[in-house]
Amino acid sequence: MKWLVCVVLNVVLLLAALNARAELTIEITQGVDNPTAIAVVPFAWQGAGLAPEDIAAVVDGDLARSGQFAPVGRADMLGRPSTAAEVFYRDWRALDTEYLLDGRVSVTSQMRIEYELFDVLRQTSVYSGVETGPVNEARMLGHRVADAVYEKLTGIRGAFATRLLYISVTRVPGGKDYSRLTLADSDGARPIVLLESREPMLAPTWSPDGKQIAYVSFETSPGHLSPGSGNRPA
Amino acid sequence: MPAAPRIVVRPVLATLVLHGLMLYFLTANWAGSEVEVTRVKPAPRVINAHLVDVSDFKPKPKPKPVAKPKTRTKPKSKPRPVAKSKPKPAAKVKPAAKPKPVVKPRPKAEPRISEQELAAMARADLSRAMAEEEQVRATATAEEMAASYAALIQQTVVNYWSRPPSARNGMEALLAIQLIPTGEVVSVTVLKSSGNTAFDRSAVNAVEKAGSFPELQSLPTREFEKTFRRFRLLFRPEDLRY
Numbered sequence: 291m292k293w294l295v296c297v298v299l300n301v302v303l304l305l306a307a308l309n310a311r312a313e314l315t316i317e318i319t320q321g322v323d324n325p326t327a328i329a330v331v332p333f334a335w336q337g338a339g340l341a342p343e344d345i346a347a348v349v350d351g352d353l354a355r356s357g358q359f360a361p362v363g364r365a366d367m368l369g370r371p372s373t374a375a376e377v378f379y380r381d382w383r384a385l386d387t388e389y390l391l392d393g394r395v396s397v398t399s400q401m402r403i404e405y406e407l408f409d410v411l412r413q414t415s416v417y418s419g420v421e422t423g424p425v426n427e428a429r430m431l432g433h434r435v436a437d438a439v440y441e442k443l444t445g446i447r448g449a450f451a452t453r454l455l456y457i458s459v460t461r462v463p464g465g466k467d468y469s470r471l472t473l474a475d476s477d478g479a480r481p482i483v484l485l486e487s488r489e490p491m492l493a494p495t496w497s498p499d500g501k502q503i504a505y506v507s508f509e510t511s512p513g514h515l516s517p518g519s520g521n522r523p524a
Numbered sequence: 525m526p527a528a529p530r531i532v533v534r535p536v537l538a539t540l541v542l543h544g545l546m547l548y549f550l551t552a553n554w555a556g557s558e559v560e561v562t563r564v565k566p567a568p569r570v571i572n573a574h575l576v577d578v579s580d581f582k583p584k585p586k587p588k589p590v591a592k593p594k595t596r597t598k599p600k601s602k603p604r605p606v607a608k609s610k611p612k613p614a615a616k617v618k619p620a621a622k623p624k625p626v627v628k629p630r631p632k633a634e635p636r637i638s639e640q641e642l643a644a645m646a647r648a649d650l651s652r653a654m655a656e657e658e659q660v661r662a663t664a665t666a667e668e669m670a671a672s673y674a675a676l677i678q679q680t681v682v683n684y685w686s687r688p689p690s691a692r693n694g695m696e697a698l699l700a701i702q703l704i705p706t707g708e709v710v711s712v713t714v715l716k717s718s719g720n721t722a723f724d725r726s727a728v729n730a731v732e733k734a735g736s737f738p739e740l741q742s743l744p745t746r747e748f749e750k751t752f753r754r755f756r757l758l759f760r761p762e763d764l765r766y
Contacts, residue, residue, distance in 0.1 A: 293538040300542055314670070314755040315698075316678050319762040321685030321730070358689060388729060409725075411732040445690030445722035 325360040326388050326443065328353060332364065333393040333403065334372035342425055345395055345403060348432030349439065351477060352450040356440060362387055374406060374415060382410045389416070391439060401425045405435050407442060417442045429475060452476045455494045455503060471505060572672070577653065669743070670751045677737055681757065685730035688722040692766050695720060697727045697759045703752055707740040715756065727759040 330350040335341035353359040368381040371392050382390050393405030406418040419438050421431045430451055437448030454476055460468040471485040471494060484503075485491070492506035637645075698716035703709060712731045717724050740752055 293534060296538070296542075300545070314674060314751050315758055316674050316681075316755065317758045317760060318678060318681050318685060318727075318730075319760055320682050321687050321761060321763075322683060324686045326686060388733075409729075411729055443722060443725075444688040445720050446688075 325358055327362060327386055328359050328389040328391065328439075328443075329362040329367060329382060329385065329387045331367065331370050331372070331390065331392040333395045333405070334370075336394055336396040341395060342397070342401075343428035343432070345393070345428065345432040345435065346391075348429055348477075349391065349436045352433060352436035352448075353440065355477065356448075356450075358440070358444055374408070377408055379408075379410055379413045389443065391435075393435070397425055401428055401431060403431050403435060407439055429479060433476065450476050454478065455496065457491050457494055457505070459490075473503075574657065576650075666747055670747060673740060673743060673752065674755075676739055677752075680734050680737060681730050684733040685759070686726060687761055687764065688720075688726050690720055691723050691726070691761055691764060693761055693764045695723055695759075695761065697724050699727060699731065699757045699759070700754065701731060701757055702754050703737070703740065703748075705741065705745065705748055706736065707738045708736040709734070718759075723759075727757070730759075731757065 330346045330353070332344065332346045333341075350361045354361050362385055366385060368385070369376070369378060371377045371390075372394050373392070377390065377392070387410050390408040390410055391405060392408075393403055396402050400422050401424065403421045404418070405421075407416045408414065409416050417438070419435070421434045421438075423431045433451035436450040440446070440448035440450070454474045456472055456474070458470045458472060460470075462468060466488040467490070469487050469489070469491045470483050471487075471491055472481050472483050474481040487507075487509060489508045491508075494503055494505040496503055695718040696716065697714060697718040700711075700713045700715050701709060702711040709731060712728050714724050714728065718727075740748060743752065
């Protein structure tokens with residue numbers, strides 16, 4: 291029965307060794323929620339002449355307005371990479387940037403934006419994507435890029451590629467006020483006046499499918515719900 | 525190994541069982557995660573305070589205004605070398621204590637204590653007190669030391685952690701951290717994801733942004749190897765709005 295003793299002894303020793311290898315776990319329950327530093331490098335324009343729209347500026351503005359990001363100023367950028375091979379992480383780390391977004395814009399029949407998001411700290415590519423659309427919707431494509439970046443980094447769907455419906459009133463002293471029903475991009479750019487009236491308008495809203503709009507009008511009778519039409523990209 | 529009996533079956537069985545057990549324990553151990561004891565720190569604020577009794581510097585007698593700056597400047601130069609290293613105070617106490625018996629006979633002859641003597645007394649008292657304190661500190665358990673360094677790491681990471689808006693109270697991400705003796709972080713891996721990639725990434729980034737904990741260089745090598753060579757960070761926010 292000597293072997294049995296040996297076996298038992300070995301098992302006991304192994305168990306002891308197991309217990310000795312306890313690991314320290316430190317619990318982090320708090321944090322400081324500072325906006326994330328991100329560098330949006332001006333997108334390279336691969337076409338003749340000047341780029342129709344500064345897409346990177348649109349993305350930059352969207353991210354900054356969300357309050358979750360602190361974009362790096364263009365004047366501080368140490369390089370303007372447009373492909374993964376041109377990214378020198380050390381340069382960006384020196385700026386305390388956590389993420390880097392670069393891209394390329396080209397136009398054939400449609401505008402095509404290829405973009406790539408990099409994690410500067412881990413020196414890897416996080417996400418890359420392509421947006422295509424008509425040239426005159428360049429800003430909307432920029433908003434879509436911002437949406438994708440926002441969702442990737444915060445875990446919440448972005449709402450930059452949406453539209454805004456609002457009523458502005460111009461006061462006319464001693465006369466009737468001017469009301470305007472306006473449709474604009476989510477950042478207030480490209481406003482389109484849908485309706486101008488001397489009668490007050492109230493509470494513009496979208497139909498559930500986003501294809502129509504409704505507002506309270508006083509033109510025919512007080513407090514009349516009037517449907518209009520607009521369109522909102524999904 | 526057991527001495528082989530005449531029958532061959534038993535030792536073979538024993539070896540098989542032993543090796544099997546060994547293999548199992550080894551693999552189970554390296555895969556990690558079950559039998560490990562975890563020490564959890566809810567937010568210990570460790571403050572390193574040193575008590576210096578000011579009354580020692582100016583005892584009862586009435587030193588003229590001229591005497592005051594003297595007594596003050598002397599102790600000032602004193603505590604510095606003491607605070608620097610542990611072995612020093614022991615050596616310092618002796619020379620400081622020596623003058624005491626030499627000077628003491630005099631006060632018996634004269635009721636008034638001279639300024640130098642007063643300063644020497646104060647110095648001796650102070651260095652004795654400091655030596656005692658030094659000893660207490662040296663005997664402080666290794667666990668306390670590890671705890672204070674753990675608190676330091678915790679505080680550093682907290683200062684770098686910015687949570688994404690999708691983070692919610694109660695989410696948990698467990699990271700494995702590997703350090704080298706200079707305090708630099710050499711690897712960060714996610715052991716247990718919270719299920720939210722943005723949250724996991726924010727946790728990893730907090731550690732990456734901290735980059736290194738140079739304070740750990742002052743930790744004895746044994747202690748470093750035992751506790752901080754590899755450890756874990758559990759990210760579980762409690763102060764969020766949701």
